[in-house]
Amino acid sequence: xxxxxxxxxxxxxxxxxxxxxxxxxxxxxxxxxxxxxxxxxxxxxxxxxxxxxxxxxxxxxxxxxxxxxxxxxxxxxxxxxxxxxxxxxxxxxxxxxxxxxxxxxxxxxxxxxxxxxxxxxxxxxxxxxxxxxxxxxxxxxxxxxxxxxxxxxxxxxxxxxxxxxxxxxxxxxxxxxxxxxxxxxxxxxxxxxxxxxxxxxxxxxxxxxxxxxxxxxxxxxxxx
Amino acid sequence: xxxxxxxxxxxxxxxxxxxxxxxxxxxxxxxxxxxxxxxxxxxxxxxxxxxxxxxxxxxxxxxxxxxxxxxxxxxxxxxxxxxxxxxxxxxxxxxxxxxxxxxxxxxxxxxxxxxxxxxxxxxxxxxxxxxxxxxxxxxxxxxxxxxxxxxxxxxxxxxxxxxxxxxxxxxxxxxxxxxxxxxxxxxxxxxxxxxxxxxxxxxxxxxxxxxxxxxxxxxxxxxxxxxxxxxxxxxxxxxxxxxxxxxxxxxxxxxxxxxxxxxxxxxxxxxxxxxxxxxxxxxxxxxxxxxxxxxxxxxxxxxxxxxxxxxxxxxxxxxxxxxxxxxxxxxxxxxxxxxxxxxxxxxxxxxxxxxxxxxxxxxx
Numbered sequence: 001x002x003x004x005x006x007x008x009x010x011x012x013x014x015x016x017x018x019x020x021x022x023x024x025x026x027x028x029x030x031x032x033x034x035x036x037x038x039x040x041x042x043x044x045x046x047x048x049x050x051x052x053x054x055x056x057x058x059x060x061x062x063x064x065x066x067x068x069x070x071x072x073x074x075x076x077x078x079x080x081x082x083x084x085x086x087x088x089x090x091x092x093x094x095x096x097x098x099x100x101x102x103x104x105x106x107x108x109x110x111x112x113x114x115x116x117x118x119x120x121x122x123x124x125x126x127x128x129x130x131x132x133x134x135x136x137x138x139x140x141x142x143x144x145x146x147x148x149x150x151x152x153x154x155x156x157x158x159x160x161x162x163x164x165x166x167x168x169x170x171x172x173x174x175x176x177x178x179x180x181x182x183x184x185x186x187x188x189x190x191x192x193x194x195x196x197x198x199x200x201x202x203x204x205x206x207x208x209x210x211x212x213x214x215x216x217x218x219x220x221x222x223x224x
Numbered sequence: 225x226x227x228x229x230x231x232x233x234x235x236x237x238x239x240x241x242x243x244x245x246x247x248x249x250x251x252x253x254x255x256x257x258x259x260x261x262x263x264x265x266x267x268x269x270x271x272x273x274x275x276x277x278x279x280x281x282x283x284x285x286x287x288x289x290x291x292x293x294x295x296x297x298x299x300x301x302x303x304x305x306x307x308x309x310x311x312x313x314x315x316x317x318x319x320x321x322x323x324x325x326x327x328x329x330x331x332x333x334x335x336x337x338x339x340x341x342x343x344x345x346x347x348x349x350x351x352x353x354x355x356x357x358x359x360x361x362x363x364x365x366x367x368x369x370x371x372x373x374x375x376x377x378x379x380x381x382x383x384x385x386x387x388x389x390x391x392x393x394x395x396x397x398x399x400x401x402x403x404x405x406x407x408x409x410x411x412x413x414x415x416x417x418x419x420x421x422x423x424x425x426x427x428x429x430x431x432x433x434x435x436x437x438x439x440x441x442x443x444x445x446x447x448x449x450x451x452x453x454x455x456x457x458x459x460x461x462x463x464x465x466x467x468x469x470x471x472x473x474x475x476x477x478x479x480x481x482x483x484x485x486x487x488x489x490x491x492x493x494x495x496x497x498x499x500x501x502x503x504x505x506x507x508x509x510x511x512x513x514x515x516x517x518x519x520x521x522x523x524x525x526x527x528x529x530x531x532x533x534x535x536x537x538x539x540x541x542x543x544x545x546x547x548x549x550x551x552x553x554x555x556x557x558x559x560x561x562x563x564x565x566x567x568x569x570x571x572x573x574x575x576x577x578x579x580x581x582x583x584x585x586x587x588x
Contacts, residue, residue: 041531042548043482046463047473057463113565115572154449154491164438170489171515171524175532175547182551186558193562197569 008219009203014089014124015213019082023210025075026141030184032068036061037181066152073145079138089124095131102128113194120202122221130194137187140180147177236299241266244300244421251422251497252434253444265429266304272428273336275328275367276310279360280353280387280396281342285378286312288414301421304428308336311355322356329370337424338371340364340399340407343380343387347395361402368399373427374407376400377420379516382409382441389522390536400440408433409440413516418497419445439519441491450487450513453495456480474510484529486515 015023039061046057082090089095097106106128109121113129121127126134150163150173167173199207209215245263249256278286290298290313307313308328309321316324328336342360345352350361368374376399379385387396400407410419423442426434434442451457459465459479466474466483479485490513498505507513515525524533534544 043463043465045465045467047465047467047478050463054462056461059461062461115568151489155447161438169518169520169524170491171486171518171521171533174489175524178532179535179547179551182554185551185555189555189558189562193565197566 009216010219011214012124012217013214014087015209016082016087016090017213018078019086019090020210020213022075022078022082025071026079029068029072029075030188032064033072034181034184034188036065036068040065041178041181069145069148069152072141076138076141076145083138089126092135095126095128096135097128097132106132122202122204122217124215124217133187137183140183144177144180144184147173147180151177236303241300244297245425247497248418248422248425251418251444251493252426258429262425262429265425266300268428271304271306272372272424273308273328273332274305274310274339275308275325275332275336275371276339276341277364277367278311279340279342279344279364279381280394281378281380281385283312283341285341285412285414286310289417289420297417297421301417301424304421304424305337308332318356325367329367333370335372336370337427338368338374340368340374340376340381341378343384343396344399344402345387345394345396346402347393350395352394364399364402368403368405373433374399374403374405375410375420375423376407377410378415379411379413379521382411382439383519383521385413386522388520406433406436407440408436408442410445411439411441411517412492413514413521415517416445416492416494416497416499419493437491441517445493445497446491446517448491448493448496450490450492450495450507453493454487454507455495456507469510477510480507480510480512481531483512484527484531485512486518486521486525486528486531487513490515490518492517 040058043058049055050057083092085091092098095102097103105121105123108117108119109127109129111117112119112121125131146162146166149159150167151170153159154163154170163170163173167176195207195210198204204215204217206215242259242263245266246256246259249259249262252258254262276286289301308331309325311321314321314324342353344350344360344364346361350359353360355363376382380387380396381399383398384392384396384401385398387394388398398407398409400409408423410423412419419442422445423434426442426444434444437443437446439446451460454460456477456479459477460481464473464476464478466478466480468474469483481488485507487507494505494513495507498508512529514528515521518525526533530546532547535547535550536544
């Protein structure tokens with residue numbers, strides 16, 4: 001075996017407490033929303049149970065769904081603020097493919113994910129590929145919030161006006177709300193996999209970074 | 225129609241008359257003190273002339289109004305208004321009918337109420353619906369331009385209805401979409417006659433149209449969600465659902481959510497006003513709501529026994545797939561991609577380490 005080269009890593013602080021609070025609020029509310037949402041969409045056979053012991057099952061799960069939805073929207077508001085006023089790594093300019101530097105980074109991380117190169121894309125913040133996906137999910141979350149609000153508060157005049165203008169009818173909003181819910185399940189699977197996979201491939205410590213806010217970067221790597 | 229004084233009208237007693245006025249007043253969401261005012265408006269000798277147009281439809285709205293098991297209701301409506309033109313009811317035909325329309329337009333210019341039943345064809349200049357050689361589009365534009373108010377009765381007139389369903393070969397649309405003036409929509413397939421009666425009474429009593437929602441439906445009739453005023457709602461909240469028609473849960477009157485009830489996304493007062501005079505309505509008799517008062521319900525509320533419309537996939541000649549299946553395939557695909565990615569990583573590593581081994585051996 002060839003002698004392993006020693007690499008020095010430095011610890012860099014990337015994610016502010018606000019971003020971490022956003023991340024975990026979003027993650028937990030998504031989990032609750034997905035699970036209760038599946039029940040609300042197609043309740044499994046609970047009739048016998050509900051006859052045996054009345055427990056207000058649908059009402060309770062809907063209550064959890066709506067409560068989680070408020071946390072979800074609060075988290076979105078925090079992320080929206082951070083997109084413009086967060087630290088350098090939290091702003092949209094750092095991780096959207098809107099300039100040459102970011103576009104190049106996008107292709108490099110795509111190649112890395114496709115096993116076409118062994119070069120890990122060292123970035124202080126999100127890689128541009130991840131950032132793009134997060135942004136798309138952010139947009140999906142905004143649509144989820146709007147459709148959800150429309151379905152929950154059809155009697156509030158401005159909400160129903162907005163709902164009809166955007167979706168035409170509550171049924172259409174419900175359809176979009178349901179279709180996009182699969183995007184979140186899809187995202188959770190891929191996000192967890194990529195996070196763990198990255199931890200294997202590069203000692204960035206991004207999983208603990210989601211708690212501590214710090215990552216590790218090779219001492220000699222400088223972001224271009 | 226003869227102008228016999230109201231209270232001596234055959235088949236309609238004073239009791240019936242006041243009952244209907246009270247129901248109509250309650251439908252409008254007005255307090256009981258208003259019944260007198262409404263009744264006075266009804267009794268006034270000045271009856272608004274009405275021109276009733278039929279276009280692309282099944283005449284079911286007229287039929288349901290006339291054949292209601294409430295004969296006094298139909299009579300009240302027909303006595304309340306002075307029906308100048310109505311193709312289903314008038315005895316004249318052909319040239320006579322055309323003359324009647326022309327005369328009524330001249331005589332009541334700017335004063336009459338135009339009621340439209342049926343959708344309007346717009347494709348190819350609207351040639352798919354013609355009466356007396358003129359397209360529905362021309363007729364409705366001409367008549368509506370002279371009307372004091374336009375009421376679209378039924379889902380076809382309000383939103384296009386069944387002929388506007390995909391692929392909408394005739395380019396059918398609702399009346400509101402071809403006119404550049406406000407239209408009062410009374411959707412439903414068919415609509416409750418009380419909603420029509422109450423709208424007309426409202427205009428007569430207050431001389432202005434009732435408050436409308438975003439889809440131009442009177443708020444007193446279409447401002448409430450069926451789901452929120454449903455007698456089966458407690459079963460929904462408890463999680464007691466009908467699994468199939470005729471099963472024990474169905475016999476016990478549980479919630480119809482799982483057999484495709486569109487109550488949660490449909491706005492109408494069906495659960496409160498109900499139909500016929502026996503207090504029946506679809507959900508009450510064990511059939512899920514099909515959402516007939518909502519725009520595009522033939523496309524978006526079908527399949528009627530499932531929650532959500534199917535997804536139209538343009539490839540392969542347009543397959544309609546179930547949303548649930550598409551979602552499951554997407555998530556299954558994600559899991560498969562993740563597994564394939566992980567496997568590729570393992571294989572790549574194995575190949576590499578094998579290669580390194582080979583190199584070391586060759587160096588030795």
